[in-house]
Structures are given as structure tokens and as C-alpha cells.
Amino acid sequence: MSFAVETAAETTPAVIVAIDGPSGTGKSSTSKAVAAQLGLSYLDTGAQYRAITCWMVENGIDVADPAAVAAAAAKPEIVSGTDPAAPAITVDGRDVAQAIRTPEVTSKVSAVSAVPEVRSLITGLQRSIAASAAGGIVVEGRDIGTTVLPGADLKIFLTASPEARAARRSGELKGSDVQATREALIKRDTADSSRKTSPLAKADDAVEVDTTELTLQQVIECVVTLVEEKRAAK
Ligand SMILES: Nc1ncnc2c1ncn2[C@@H]1O[C@H](COP(=O)(O)OP(=O)(O)O)[C@@H](O)[C@H]1O
Numbered sequence: 604m605s606f607a608v609e610t611a612a613e614t615t616p617a618v619i620v621a622i623d624g625p626s627g628t629g630k631s632s633t634s635k636a637v638a639a640q641l642g643l644s645y646l647d648t649g650a651q652y653r654a655i656t657c658w659m660v661e662n663g664i665d666v667a668d669p670a671a672v673a674a675a676a677a678k679p680e681i682v683s684g685t686d687p688a689a690p691a692i693t694v695d696g697r698d699v700a701q702a703i704r705t706p707e708v709t710s711k712v713s714a715v716s717a718v719p720e721v722r723s724l725i726t727g728l729q730r731s732i733a734a735s736a737a738g739g740i741v742v743e744g745r746d747i748g749t750t751v752l753p754g755a756d757l758k759i760f761l762t763a764s765p766e767a768r769a770a771r772r773s774g775e776l777k778g779s780d781v782q783a784t785r786e787a788l789i790k791r792d793t794a795d796s797s798r799k800t801s802p803l804a805k806a807d808d809a810v811e812v813d814t815t816e817l818t819l820q821q822v823i824e825c826v827v828t829l830v831e832e833k834r835a836a837k
């Protein structure tokens with residue numbers, strides 16, 4: 604007599620979820636919660652672009668010079684953890700979870716992420732992480748549904764009014780001016796949406812969710828329901 608040992612990965616089809624949208628729409632909070640609730644891996648692709656930007660700044664590369672950024676792009680080794688309960692990011696073995704969130708990195712990341720050589724390297728990294736997530740993964744960013752994982756099982760595009768997004772971000776950055784936050788956020792969205800290579804865009808087959816009037820919990824529940832429907836249909 605033989606017994607088959609069933610693992611969670613065998614009983615539940617692996618699902619690939621892409622969550623895109625502009626800054627402050629709730630991508631990170633939603634993706635982490637959905638992944639944790641459904642036992643999926645999680646990848647914050649914005650953290651990877653922030654990490655390479657942080658390395659460029661620390662190594663004196665002029666981020667306004669795309670040729671200089673391109674020439675240095677392959678030098679840092681960026682490693683992302685995929686546990687939604689403890690997302691980790693290192694550059695050359697150093698934990699940069701805090702260093703990638705400084706105002707300087709935030710103001711420079713769009714210039715670095717617009718460089719095609721940077722995108723091609725980071726996209727390759729993202730695809731290999733998604734391919735090795737046996738139980739499925741939630742990947743969040745700007746071009747996941749359009750470019751990185753166009754074959755994802757479920758694509759979500761989160762939106763929210765600039766006012767709501769600025770208020771959410773100011774709430775995080777204690778004492779910050781909502782108006783200044785709103786302007787910085789719109790400037791970054793414009794740069795991310797207008798770059799030539801893989802701009803921030805909604806995939807034709809993405810489900811758009813306007814989170815302006817929704818609580819975070821409502822958004823999480825909505826996405827969990829959509830993922831469960833996809834899993835059931837697989
Ligand atoms: N629907 C929502 N309502 C209120 N606050 C939210 C909502 N979604 C996210 N937030 C809050 O807004 C901030 C930005 O969310 P985050 O998930 O980091 O957005 P993104 O990854 O899209 O930039 C966080 O403080 C988060 O708790």
C-alpha cells in the first residue's frame with residue numbers, strides 16, 4: 604500500500620496576483636495582508652527600485668545622468684525577502700529597509716527606475732522570484748500586470764483621489780505638510796506614468812478598484828474574494 608503526501612502547494616493551485624497603481628492607493632498594505640491571509644509569498648517591487656536608488660546615491664552616481672546609472676546598474680546585489688509578515692530587502696548583504704524610505708531616495712527613485720538597463724535587471728529578478736514561489740505570490744508595483752507578469756492569474760489596479768492619497772501619506776510622515784506631500788506624489792506619478800520604458804499603467808485585463816471611499820479592510824476583503832474566485836476556477 605502506498606500513501607500520497609499532499610502538501611498545501613499540491614492541494615491549492617499556485618496563484619500569481621499582480622497589484623499595480625500610483626503611490627498611496629494601498630498597494631503595499633493590501634498586498635501584504637492578502638498574501639498573509641491566503642498563505643502566499645509577497646514581493647514589493649518598489650522596494651527593489653528604491654534599493655538600487657539608495658546604492659546609486661551612496662556611491663556618488665549622478666541619478667540625473669541615465670548613462671552613468673545604466674553603467675552602474677549591475678553592480679549592487681539586491682535581495683528581496685518574500686514573507687509578507689517580515690518583508691526584507693538587502694543591498695550587498697546590508698539591510699536597507701530604513702535607508703530606502705528617506706526623502707532623498709523617494710525624490711530620486713523615478714529617475715533611476717526610468718533607465719531601461721535598471722528596469723531590465725530588476726524585471727529579471729522579479730520574474731525569477733515569482734517563478735520560484737511554489738505556493739503563489741502577490742507582486743505589487745507599477746508595471747507588474749503590463750510587463751513583468753503579463754500572464755498573472757489576477758491583475759488589480761488600485762486608484763484613489765490625489766487628496767486621499769496625500770492625506771494617507773502625510774499620516775505616515777508625522778508633521779508633514781499635506782499640500783507639499785500631494786505635489787511630490789503627483790510629480791512622482793507623472794514621471795512614472797510618462798517614462799518610455801514600462802510606464803505605470805493599468806493592464807487591459809486588470810480589475811480597477813477605486814479605494815478613495817473604502818477602508819483598507821474593505822479593499823483587502825475585495826481582493827481576497829477575487830483571488831479565491833480565481834483559485835476556485837483553476
Ligand atoms: N483604503 C484605505 N483607507 C485609508 N488608509 C489607507 C487605505 N489603504 C491604505 N491606507 C494607508 O495609506 C498609507 C499608504 O498605503 P500603502 O499601502 O503604503 O500604499 P502604496 O503601496 O500604494 O503606496 C498607509 O499608511 C496605509 O495604511
Ligand SMILES: Nc1ccn([C@@H]2O[C@H](COP(=O)(O)OP(=O)(O)O)[C@@H](O)[C@H]2O)c(=O)n1
Nearest residue numbers: 626627648649650652712713716744745746
Ligand atoms: N514596478 C515598479 C515599482 C516601483 N517603481 C518605481 O519605484 C518607485 C517607488 O515605488 P514604491 O512602490 O516604493 O512607492 P510608494 O509606495 O512610495 O508609492 C516608484 O515611484 C517608481 O518610480 C517602478 O518603476 N516599477
